[in-house]
Amino acid sequence: MVTPLHEGLVGITTLDTEQTAHMLRTMFELPISPTAQVRVVSCDLSECVPAVYRADAAILYGDGEARLGVITEVQLKPDPEKHLTWLAYLANLRARDKCEVCLVVICPDRATAKWAAKAIRTGHPGLILIPLVIGPDNTPVIIDVAEAVGNIGLSAISAITHSKHPEISTILATLTEALDSIDPAKARQYAEYVTVALTGDAQKEMERLMATETYLYQGEYAQSLIARGEILGEARGEARGEARGEAKSVLRVLEYRGISVADSDRKRIMSCVDLDTLEMWLQRALSVDSAEELFL
Secondary structure, three states: OOOHHHHHHHHHHHHOHHHHHHHHHHHHOOOOOOOOOEEEEOOEOOOOOOOOOEOOEEEEEOOHHHOEEEEEEEOOOOOHHHHHHHHHHHHHHHHHHOOEEEEEEEOOOHHHHHHHOOOEEOOOOOOEEOOEEEOOOOOOOOOOHHHHHHOHHHHHHHHHHOOOOOOHHHHHHHHHHHHHHOOHHHHHHHHHHHHHHOOHHHHHHHHHHHOOOOOHHHHHHHHHHHHHHHHHHHHHHHHHHHHHHHHHHHHHHHHHOOOOOOHHHHHHHHHOOOHHHHHHHHHHHOOOOOHHHHHO
């Protein structure tokens, strides 16, 4: 399932490819010239066979023989299947565009980043893939405006990977001020990608900052946020209503089967707004022997 977090991170990497290159040079010392020609290329890396290989993003830097292809993957949780397909992404991009290639994996949480950084053995002697991983442990906490201005792309990624950091309010304030140094239209897009990728208190703080209208791009963003908020408000209301109905169905099935439900379990069921989880609980409610077994 494609999530706002996933889409926000992918959007940041392709929004300004020069900034992405600057970020990659900073973090991994990749040999990308500041003056290199660059273009976002098709992320469909399938061969002319039924198997389909689609990366999240693919960027081609340079021209002639000095080209470097960068595949960017956003990974929100461990997925053993990716160990089988990531090498195919690299091989197919290398064959299609006749260039050297590398794989960058962005992981917002520490556990997934640790998993993604593990060496992937292919079976061929000497051919081992070690992804370049961007995660909370190697992404700097940027709270200096000058530093953020110097590396906007990294600052945006930092805000997302450190969304649980104690200084997240300062991190976001630094980013929003730094965005005033670039083209307003592009700044507005960065702000939107970061906002949709965040959740909870961090998202609320980012939305609050965007509503202050201190800078030109914020004023324009605030207007779009208000318009979008009216639409999203209706959609969220419908989603909450659907989730509440599903939660009541779970409780009704349990009660019909004579299974007692503790107040804490009832509260947990009724407060859940994830429809996939509620559907799973509803299926389990048909066969469990106790309410606690729903959550196993």
